[in-house]
Every structure is written in C-alpha cells, then in structure tokens.
Amino acid sequence: MKRLLFFIIGLGFVWLMPAQQKPNLHGFTATTIEGKKVNLSKYAGKKLLIVNTASYCQYTYQYAALELLYANFKSYDFEILAFPSNDFGGQDPYSDSVIQTFCTNNFHITFPLMGKVNVATGDTSAVYRWLQEKRRNGVQDVSIAWNFGKFLINESGEWVRYYNSQTSPTDTAIVNWILSPSSTLGVKDNKGIQNGVQLLTPNPVADFIRLQFGSITLEPVQIKLFTVDGRLVNEHQRKAYAQGEILDYDVSGVEAGLYFLSLSNGHDNITFRILISPK
Numbered sequence: 001m002k003r004l005l006f007f008i009i010g011l012g013f014v015w016l017m018p019a020q021q022k023p024n025l026h027g028f029t030a031t032t033i034e035g036k037k038v039n040l041s042k043y044a045g046k047k048l049l050i051v052n053t054a055s056y057c058q059y060t061y062q063y064a065a066l067e068l069l070y071a072n073f074k075s076y077d078f079e080i081l082a083f084p085s086n087d088f089g090g091q092d093p094y095s096d097s098v099i100q101t102f103c104t105n106n107f108h109i110t111f112p113l114m115g116k117v118n119v120a121t122g123d124t125s126a127v128y129r130w131l132q133e134k135r136r137n138g139v140q141d142v143s144i145a146w147n148f149g150k151f152l153i154n155e156s157g158e159w160v161r162y163y164n165s166q167t168s169p170t171d172t173a174i175v176n177w178i179l180s181p182s183s184t185l186g187v188k189d190n191k192g193i194q195n196g197v198q199l200l201t202p203n204p205v206a207d208f209i210r211l212q213f214g215s216i217t218l219e220p221v222q223i224k225l226f227t228v229d230g231r232l233v234n235e236h237q238r239k240a241y242a243q244g245e246i247l248d249y250d251v252s253g254v255e256a257g258l259y260f261l262s263l264s265n266g267h268d269n270i271t272f273r274i275l276i277s278p279k
Contacts, residue, residue, distance in 0.1 A: 028040045048081060049069070049152060053083065054089075055091065067111065069178075087119055089147075120144050138158075150167060214243065220265065225261055261274050
C-alpha cells in the first residue's frame with residue numbers, strides 16, 4: 001500500500017513539473033555571423049530585441065534605427081540580436097561574410113549579428129520556431145510576414161511581444177519597455193547631483209521636471225530638451241539662479257518617450273536622461 005501511495009505521489013510531481021516551467025529562450029543556441037556557437041543563456045538578465053533582417057529590403061534603413069537604439073540603451077541591460085534571412089523576396093542572397101561587411105560599412109552595426117537562417121520557409125531555425133509558435137513559447141502564435149519583424153524577450157527569456165516591419169525600432173512603446181521597472185538599470189538610477197544641479201523628479205516624469213540648484217549661478221543658464229536622435233523639443237533660458245532655488249521645467253505638452261535634458265552656462269554642460277510617461 002505504501003509503495004502504491006509513493007508511486008501515485010511521484011506521478012503527481014511528474015505531472016506538475018511541466019506546469020511550473022515557463023517556456024524559455026535561454027535554452028537555445030545560435031550561430032554568430034562569424035560561425036561561432038553561442039548559448040542564448042548568456043543573455044539571461046537582459047532584455048532582448050530579436051529581429052529578422054535583410055540587406056536589400058525597403059526596410060533595410062531600419063538598421064540605422066536599430067543601431068541608434070542599441071547605442072542609447074545597451075548599458076540598460078538591453079541587447080539586440082539580428083538574424084539575416086533570405087526568406088522574403090530573396091532580399092539577402094549573399095554569404096554571411098558579405099552581409100557582415102554590408103552592415104559594417106553602411107550602418108556601422110555594433111550589436112550582435114547572427115548567421116543567416118530560415119525564419120518562415122524551409123527548415124525554420126529552432127529559435128524562430130520558438131518565437132512563432134504558441135505551443136513552444138507559451139504566449140502567442142505569430143506568422144512573420146516580411147523582413148524586420150521584432151520580438152521582445154524579457155530578462156527571464158520569456159516571450160513578451162511582437163512588432164511587425166512597419167514599427168520603428170525606436171518606437172516609444174519599445175523604448176518604454178526597455179526602460180520599464182523590470183530593468184535592473186535605467187533612467188530611474190540617473191537621479192542625482194551633477195555639478196551642483198539635482199534632479200528631484202523621479203523617472204518617469206509626467207507634467208514637469210523639477211531641478212534644484214545647489215549653488216548661486218550668476219551666468220545665464222540655457223536648458224534644452226532633446227529627443228534621443230538629437231531633435232530640439234523646447235528650451236528655457238534664465239540669467240541667474242540662487243542657491244537652493246527650485247525650477248519646475250514644463251513638459252506637459254511633450255509626447256511620451258525618452259529625452260535628454262541639457263543644462264549649459266556656456267562652458268559647463270550637464271545632461272540628464274528623462275523618461276516622460278504617457279498622459
């Protein structure tokens with residue numbers, strides 16, 4: 001009787017185990033564009049954007065946006081993995097070495113490039129079967145329709161969301177996801193004192209950015225708000241600030257997203273990363 005009881009309990013544990021394990025990308029391997037095997041477990045703890053790319057597509061220009069995104073956010077536990085593919089329109093027909101040269105010379109790509117794979121035809125790679133099949137990723141079925149489809153994967157290797165070709169890599173929703181509280185680093189850690197100026201408003205901000213000046217500033221101070229690609233959004237200038245004075249910089253009319261707040265007195269410059277929340 002005891003043996004039968006233990007056997008039944010044992011079956012119960014075996015039955016429960018799969019339900020306790022979430023489908024995970026980190027168990028897969030991939031091949032880099034240089035031909036080296038890499039365990040995707042090396043990206044545990046980082047958010048991933050996985051994208052199928054092509055060199056001769058109407059969306060090839062998105063390589064530049066991907067590199068901009070990577071340059072701005074790679075220090076935020078974020079990584080991009082690009083998988084070239086010739087599946088759609090035969091728009092990446094050449095070898096891995098040619099693709100690598102094309103990406104380096106034309107877009108100065110610094111994020112990891114993987115070897116060319118099938119993502120929707122023929123022998124679809126194991127990674128892309130996982131990305132597109134709910135029975136494997138546990139979340140959603142997706143059928144990639146064209147080049148530059150984007151998958152978001154969280155720090156635990158779990159499937160989060162898919163964006164199609166038309167969505168820019170620097171879309172506000174993607175940026176906000178990268179900087180969401182689940183990141184271990186980000187703009188929330190940027191609060192502090194720089195050259196006597198303290199950012200008092202915790203990120204993300206809503207209607208105003210509160211700054212406090214730690215010393216008397218007699219020289220004119222110019223404050224400018226820029227987008228991540230360097231476009232000036234608005235600016236404010238004042239001749240002087242008293243020690244301890246607080247300034248509320250109005251951003252109530254600014255769209256949600258990541259911005260850079262720059263303060264300059266002509267010879268010193270301070271920059272804060274600011275995340276503005278959706279209204």
